[in-house]
Amino acid sequence: RLNALMRIEDHKALLRECALPAALEAVGERWSFLILRGVFNGLHHFEEFQSTLGIARNILSNRLARLVEHEILQREPDPSDRRKIAYTLTPKGRELLPVLIALRQWGERWVSGVPSNPVLVDKDNRRPVAPIAVRAADGRPLTLNELEWVDRSDLTAH
Secondary structure, eight states: OHHHHHHHHHHHHHHHTOSHHHHHHHHOSHHHHHHHHHHHTTOOSHHHHHHHHOOOHHHHHHHHHHHHHTTSEEEEEETTEEEEEEEEEOHHHHTTHHHHHHHHHHHIIIIIOSOOSSOOBOTTTOOBOOOOOOBOTTSOBOOGGGOOOOOGGGOOOO
């Protein structure tokens, strides 16, 4: 019993070091994800987001500012009309693509139950992208039963 309690305390300590809460603080809100989906699909201007998403102007302004503050989006003058501001993905923002795809795929399977449209395909062969999966270092897909949380200091080099 004492050993089990120690393991629980070890897990609590490890969870306090987890980056998930900070990531959720940066983007973990419905409108932020829908704005990011829009940017990944070619939207760049405030009015495009507002009309496409049907989001209130004050909420949109707040979410865009937060995404810029977290360096997920950047604001820059639109090259085609210097009076307009364009929102584009930073390298940090582009790395959210697998997160959005994984959430969409999860939603298709467990929430809506129907495939989304449009379909995201590989430009080379026009086939839909594969389901997002957790993979081992050698590329094998892993299930939850094959995973374990360990302290980073306990990792061994292979």
